[in-house]
Amino acid sequence: MKLIQTALVTLSVVCANLLSAAEIPVINPDHAVAVIAKKLAAYDAGQPAKAGYPTEAKGAKWVTVPAGDWVSGFYPGALWYTYEFAQRHHWPDQNAWLKRADAWTVGLTNQQFNTTNHDLGFMLMNSFGHAYRLTGEERYKAVVLQAAQSLTKRYRPEVGLIRSWGSIDDLKQYTVIIDNMMNLELLMWSSTHDGTTKDGTAQDLAKIATSHANRTQVEFFRPDSSTYHVVDFDPLTGAVKRKRTAQGKAADSCWSRGQTWAIYGYAYMAEATQDKKYLEQSIKAADYYLAHLPADHVPPSDFQSELTGLEFKDSSAAAIACCAFFRLSRLSDDPAVKNRFWQAAVETLSSLTQAPYFSDSPDKASALLYQARNYHADATHPLTNTSLIWGDYYLLEALLTYDAGKK
Ligand code: GLY
Numbered sequence: 001m002k003l004i005q006t007a008l009v010t011l012s013v014v015c016a017n018l019l020s021a022a023e024i025p026v027i028n029p030d031h032a033v034a035v036i037a038k039k040l041a042a043y044d045a046g047q048p049a050k051a052g053y054p055t056e057a058k059g060a061k062w063v064t065v066p067a068g069d070w071v072s073g074f075y076p077g078a079l080w081y082t083y084e085f086a087q088r089h090h091w092p093d094q095n096a097w098l099k100r101a102d103a104w105t106v107g108l109t110n111q112q113f114n115t116t117n118h119d120l121g122f123m124l125m126n127s128f129g130h131a132y133r134l135t136g137e138e139r140y141k142a143v144v145l146q147a148a149q150s151l152t153k154r155y156r157p158e159v160g161l162i163r164s165w166g167s168i169d170d171l172k173q174y175t176v177i178i179d180n181m182m183n184l185e186l187l188m189w190s191s192t193h194d195g196t197t198k199d200g201t202a203q204d205l206a207k208i209a210t211s212h213a214n215r216t217q218v219e220f221f222r223p224d225s226s227t228y229h230v231v232d233f234d235p236l237t238g239a240v241k242r243k244r245t246a247q248g249k250a251a252d253s254c255w256s257r258g259q260t261w262a263i264y265g266y267a268y269m270a271e272a273t274q275d276k277k278y279l280e281q282s283i284k285a286a287d288y289y290l291a292h293l294p295a296d297h298v299p300p301s302d303f304q305s306e307l308t309g310l311e312f313k314d315s316s317a318a319a320i321a322c323c324a325f326f327r328l329s330r331l332s333d334d335p336a337v338k339n340r341f342w343q344a345a346v347e348t349l350s351s352l353t354q355a356p357y358f359s360d361s362p363d364k365a366s367a368l369l370y371q372a373r374n375y376h377a378d379a380t381h382p383l384t385n386t387s388l389i390w391g392d393y394y395l396l397e398a399l400l401t402y403d404a405g406k407k
Contacts, residue, residue: 025350029403030089032353035360036367036392037082041100043075043365050103056373057365057387067108070119074393076104077126081396084134085403098135105131105140112146115153118164121183123147126393129189141193148190148205151183152197155208159238160215162208174235177246178220178227178258181265184209188272206273213269217281219243220262225284226254226303227262247374253304255375259289260320267327279331286328289321290344297344297351301372301384311379314372315357316391322348322398326405349398366392 043054043062052064053072065071079101086094105127112128114120124147132140154163156174162183165175189195191205219240220227229245248255266282269275292303300307301314325345329338351357352368359369366387373383 025346027346027350027353027399027402029085029399032358032367032399033082033085033396033403035358036078036396037086037097038360039365039367039392040075040078040082042362044079044100044104050107053104053107054365054389056383056389058382058385060363060365062365062387062389068111068114068116068123070117070122071389072108072111073123073126074389076101076108077130078389078393078396079104080127080130080134081393081400084130085396085400087134088403102131109143112143113150114147115150115168118151118154118162118180118183120147120151121186125185125189129186144186145190145193145195148186148195149198151186152205152208155212156235156238157211158236159233160211161233162212163235171235174233175230176216176233177230178216178265179261181213181216181269182261184212184265185268185272188269209269210273210275213266213278216262217266217277221281221285225288227258227285229255229258249302249305249375253302254288254292255302256289256299256314257301257317257320259285259303260317260324263289264320264324264327267324267331270331271327279328282324282328283332283337286321286324286341286344297348298357298370302375305375307377309379310356310370311385312372312376313370315352315368316371316388316394318348318352318357319368319391319394319398322352323394323401326398326401345398346402349402352395353399368392368395 053067053069054062054075055065055071056063079097083094083097083101086097108123108127111120111123124144128140128143132144151162153168159174161176162180163174164177164180166173187205187209191202195205196202197204219231228243229248231243232241233239234241244251245253245255248258263282263285266278266285270279270282293299298313298315298318300312305312322345325341325348329341329345332338357369358367364387368391371386371388371391373386373388376384379385
C-alpha cells in the first residue's frame, strides 16, 4: 500500500506538470466521501441484525439480497474503504467504521465454500480481502484462501476458463461472461499469500487465472477492442458455441459496464503479472471506451444505444473505468499514456462527484445517480435509472486513489 501511495504521489506530480493548472478539474474527496459515508451509516443503523445486503434502489430504500448474491461484498467493501479514509484523515469515529465493516464482512463467512457462482472475487476480496489488507488479521486471510479453492472448482482445463453461470457438473452448457475477469484477483492474490490448489501449488492458482485471461483475450474481444458480454462453450471440447449478450442491447453491441470490467480486469492482471500483453489489452479496451464516450465522461448503458438521455446512462461503468484509468496511468512507462489516463481518470471523477451524477439527497439510497443494471429502452424499468451499490463502492475506490495521489 505504501509503495502504491508513493508511486501515486510521484505520478500526480508528473501529471500535474503535464496538465496546466486550468485543466485540472475540481474534486473534493473529503466532501464526497463524507456524503457517501452518511448514506452507508444510515443503512447500517436501520439493520441491527446486519442481514440484507443492499443492491439497487429507485428511491431512498435499498432492495436487499442475502449473502451469496454477487453484490453482497460491495456494502462491506464500501465500509472498509470508508474506514481506510477515516484512518487516513484521523476521523474521531474511525473505530465505529471498523466495527461496521467487520460486522457486515463476517456475515459472508460461509461464502468461502460457495461453488455455485463465479463471483467469489467480488464477494470475498471486497470484504475479507480489504479486511485483511487493513487489519492484518489472519482470520480474514484464511477465508480468502478457502474461497480461492472454491473458485478453482469452476475451472475446466478443456475450456481453459472459469465457468461463470450454471452448475459445476453441467456437461452440456458452459457459460462465461466478461465480468469474470474481475474474479481473477482472488486467485492471483491467494497465489502470493500462501494459497495453493488443494492437491497442487500456488502456481496452479496463478495458472488458472492466466489461462482465463489468455482465452478471454482471444474469444471476447472484437477487432475494434470492444467486448462480447457472454460466450457459451462446449464443456467437453472447449469449442465456442455462441457469442451473445444478457445485459447489453444486442449480441454484437458493446455493453458499457462489460467493457469496463475488461479494462479493469486486464489492468489488474498487468499489475499482478507484469505481463505487458495484459497492459496492452487493457489500454486498447480503454481506448475504445474513451473514443465512444460522451462529453460528460459517463457512457450510455450500451455504446450502440441511440438513447442518450441521463436516464439511460450507467454511471457505475464510469466509476469502474475511473479506477482502471488510475491504475493504467500508474502502470504505463510512457509519459503520454500516463498523462492520457490520468486526465481521463480525473475528468471522470470530477464529473461523477458533481450534479447531476452526485447527490446528497436523502431521497436517494446512493450518492451516485443514473446507474443502469442492464440496458433497457424503458427508463422506468426497475433496473435502469437507479442506484446500485457497486457504483458507490467504485466511486469510493477512485476517491481514495485520487486522495492518496494528491497528498
Ligand atoms: N457482474 C454483473 C454486472 O455487472 O451486472
